[in-house]
Amino acid sequence: MAYRWRRELLDGGRQGCRQWRRVMVQQAVLSGIRVLSLEQVHVLPWGTAFLADFGAQVIRVESADHMNDRRSGPFPDGEPGDEWWNEGGTFAYWARNKESLCLDVTQPLGKEVFLKLVARSDIVTDNFRPGTMQRLGLDHDSLVAVKPDIITLSCTAYGHTGPWRAYGARARTVDAVCGLSYLTGYEADEALRASSNYMDHTGGLNVAYALLLALYHRRKTGKGLRLDLSMYDTGVSCIGPAILEAQCGIARPRLGAGHLWQAPHNVYRCRGTDRWIAITVGSDDEWQRLKAAVGQPAWAADPRFDTVPGRWQHRREIDAHLQEWTAGQDDQALMHLLQAHGVAAGAVLTARDLVADPHLRERRYFEFFTNPNAPRVGTRVYAGRPFRLANMPLAMTLVSALGQQNLTILRDIARLSEAEIQRLLEAGVIATRPKEIAKPAVARARGDARQPGPRFDPDYREHIADFSRPIAAATGHDD
Known part of the structure; x- marks a missing residue:
């Protein structure tokens, strides 16, 4: 009505x-x-x-x-x-x-x-x-x-x-x-x-x-x-957290789309013109879920990536592997695939995309x-x-x-x-x-x-x- x-x-x-x-x-x-x-x-x-x-x-x-x-x-x-x-x-x-x-x-x-x-x-x-x-x-x-x-x-x-x-x-x-x-x-x-x-x-x-x-x-x-x-x-x-960190002698750096301690945490290019996806992993369990979504590639089995500190230390290497994987994929289809595996991911939508978004x-x-x-x-x-x-x-x-x-x-x-x-x-x-x-x-x-x-x-x-x-x-x- x-x-x-x-x-x-x-x-x-x-x-x-x-x-x-x-x-x-x-x-x-x-x-x-x-x-x-x-x-x-x-x-x-x-x-x-x-x-x-x-x-x-x-x-x-x-x-x-x-x-x-x-x-x-x-x-x-x-x-x-x-x-x-x-x-x-x-x-x-x-x-x-x-x-x-x-x-x-x-x-x-x-x-x-x-x-x-x-x-x-x-x-x-x-x-x-x-x-x-x-x-x-x-x-x-x-x-x-x-x-x-x-x-x-x-x-x-x-x-x-x-x-x-x-x-x-x-x-x-x-x-x-x-x-x-x-x-x-x-x-x-x-x-x-x-x-x-x-x-x-x-x-x-x-x-x-x-x-x-x-x-x-x-x-x-x-x-x-x-x-x-x-x-x-x-x-x-x-920016309250940054103010608190400054009082402890910590100068928060610029990180782009990155995170202070989590990795992978970035935006990756997808198939098409100016199409991207954001992928974030915060825990070891989420890392295992991401590996499953990617198809358990050999590079992901590297023990250096098994812990949160290890992944952050080697984040650029992980980013390069993920970028190679996402480059040939549709951004929105990939978002749904990753979400189905329990990975927090989101396609980078334009204003036009939003007007047509089925969720909205x-x-x-x-x-x-x-x-x-x-x-x-x-x-x-x-x-x-x-x-x-x-x-x-x-x-x-x-x-x-x-x-x-x-x-x-x-x-x-x-x-x-x-x-x-x-x-x-x-x-x-x-x-x-x-x-x-x-x-x-x-x-x-x-x-x-x-x-x-x-x-x-x-x-x-x-x-x-x-x-x-x-x-x-x-x-x-x-x-």
């Missing part, structure tokens, strides 16, 4: 999305919680999206002056359209299930309206540099004067205290200063960083975690909280969503959430156009009259279009200029249809 219901609503366009949202809110754990989020880029939007998923009314308070997160793409056919600010794929994922209020809080009228909204809200979040909210008169103390039990969270690069508090950063620079990049790289090679923005993801999850704790605290005590979340602190917490398909992980505010985008497959609650459906139901909910928020929450709203519009305090509408540079343009950038596939529509067809069939969207 749940999936038939979902299909009818998704096919129903904008009205269907509103109907599904009402059903979600009735069942959601955060129903009745209102969040005002002055958010941009990734880390804070990622965190507040989880609150929206579970029923909180999350209102993105956006500025018509700054479209950084809306301009990041990817765009249909690799080109931004006439209303590119409503089309970006990355933005759609971070902004899912949120409402949009395009309000200039730097103007006195905008600030006045914002404070009226604060009086009827539970949480206010921002990820501006320290001092910005205070200069605007919207810091925690100012908001408490309006709503005594308000919860505020400020997510910054280095926190609101300390000598680096005024420094700016992006996830990639935080990777570096927190020690993660120093530990990442091939053995005896230079430091590297992973391509994914780990600090945005870990920071965002901590945003959601901290806000849930603050809500629980307020429920018990009746008092709000001021939360100071630092991406730097989040990053340092990810059976778990109904991916979501289909058609954004009525971006007709050029059409129906797309989006990543789901990393966890589930029993009997509580999660769905991507809304990606708001810029300022789409201006009228309803100002009328129903701020309780402004039509004349007051018109005054805001005429004064440029609210908007539904950015002040600068020039199309942003995109990946294909960078490629044409022979600059580094993502590779663009001109036939992506046909390819994504091939990959997503199994998901559509499994979830009842194959029509």
